[in-house]
Amino acid sequence: MPKHPDPSRRSERSRQAILGAARELVSEVGYAKVSIEAIAARAGVGKQTIYRWWRSKGAVVFDAFLALSEVEEGGGMALPDTGDLEADLKLVMRATVAEFADPEFEGPIRALNTEIINDPDLAAQYRERLAAPVDEAKKARLRSAQRAGQIAADADLDLALELLYAPLFQRWLHRSGPLTPEYADALVDLFLRALRPI
Amino acid sequence: MPKHPDPSRRSERSRQAILGAARELVSEVGYAKVSIEAIAARAGVGKQTIYRWWRSKGAVVFDAFLALSEVEEGGGMALPDTGDLEADLKLVMRATVAEFADPEFEGPIRALNTEIINDPDLAAQYRERLAAPVDEAKKARLRSAQRAGQIAADADLDLALELLYAPLFQRWLHRSGPLTPEYADALVDLFLRALRPI
Structure with a gap:
């Protein structure tokens, strides 16, 4: 060899x-x-x-999944930014909810989650190589909204992302409720109320 | 036998x-x-x-864990209700965050999660027997807050609970951030902003 x-x-x-x-x-x-x-x-x-x-x-x-993802080396992913924060986020969240409702997509991601929750090293690799670039793209969109005065300038964007995505993650992982476009919209509505400038 | x-x-x-x-x-x-x-x-x-x-x-x-939990047959669990919603929720969330930061507590719960995410039947049993009674107690506290005009009367309380607890669940499960009293407080602050009556 x-x-x-x-x-x-x-x-x-x-x-x-x-x-x-x-x-x-x-x-x-x-x-x-x-x-x-x-x-x-x-x-x-x-x-x-x-x-x-x-x-x-x-x-x-994990590397097999990474090779499939839309994240390219050094970034290269971006969320829509039309200036209409609500419309952009609802578009993204409806697409994300649809992915997690799709057995073809969610099966392998469920398998990956089983691994990373029991393997701290793999979890760190997951965060660094897969989650961090995606989160960075999401945060770039939120920073744009901060500049536009649409969300609080002092918001903690890591916490903000958890607020927007973790409910979907938990509902999907525990199969505890329907994954629908209406759910995506309701999440975005609550998110915008929580993050709105005072 | x-x-x-x-x-x-x-x-x-x-x-x-x-x-x-x-x-x-x-x-x-x-x-x-x-x-x-x-x-x-x-x-x-x-x-x-x-x-x-x-x-x-x-x-x-699963039954071994259930026997340990504070939920008695037919309910019997309640959240503090002093009338000060923010104080009550921060007390509860600080205690919850501390539990998930405790290796003695979180190890078995992590093992249980590994099972339920891959076993829809067990997940349904978990929801029905363990999660539902606890969620019902939490929702009773939120209904009291609705009656007091502290959170929106038309709020979807299932979604509200996800907003409050899922960020902690995801951060714990993926070990993606610190589990501190400050984190508990920040979650409650965002939750109250999202759910406040308009």
Whole structure:
């Protein structure tokens, strides 16, 4: 097997095959039943090739999801900014709610959540590599709204994002209520009331 | 082994031994490594005794947690109601945040969450038996505040509870920020702004 003394010399083809195999297997049999062995067999590589680059099944699957996300290296994601904060946020939240109501999308994300809540290292990786760039894009939109006087200038934007997204996250994760466009709108309405300038 | 033709004739002593064993084992070795066999051995009962009353490891462990909770059969839980809504909610949320920051408390709850997010039946049982009575107590406090004109009379109280608790739930589950008294207060402040009568 070839040596990879430097991350820059990783075989991109093998890497992509491994990530694709991980995504396929999670979709086909569910996260719990996926093994490093099965990913290696599907990707046509040796198990050691996977362990050279990733320390666990969770880490491979996480990278497989990351490769799918809209976040590009160094950012590159932005929320709509028409100047109408309510309309922009309702558009975004309706789309987000629809994603979480879609079994194709939510299944793998549910599997990922199971991993990160029990693995602090993976959770930190998730925050740094996936959540932080997305949150940064959301905060950029809120900063624009602050400049426009639409939300309080002194608002804590991390807390503001939790207020907007955590209710949806909890309702989805615990399957405790319907995920509808009306729900998305109601969340945005409460968010805007909480954050409005005094 | 004795027959249990009717739930009312279950041996309460065996049942308590099983629940105690389940709690001890989850604390000692973590949920993933607990087996029905180990619970049976620790409780001094046969495996079939457990399967007669519970359909899965998750169900036993869930009941073990339920037996610990402050919720009594038929309710019996209430939030403080001094008339000062802000003070009452800050007291409750500071205590809740402190619980989730306590490893002794949060470990088992984290294990339970891992189960319920992947088991819709268990999630429904969790909502019905544990979450619903607690939510009902919280909503009773909010209804009192509605009568006092402190929060909007037409507020959706399920959504209101999500707004107040889900940010804490997500921050705890993803370990994405500090769990402090100041955080509890900031959540209550935003909640009161969102729900205030117009």
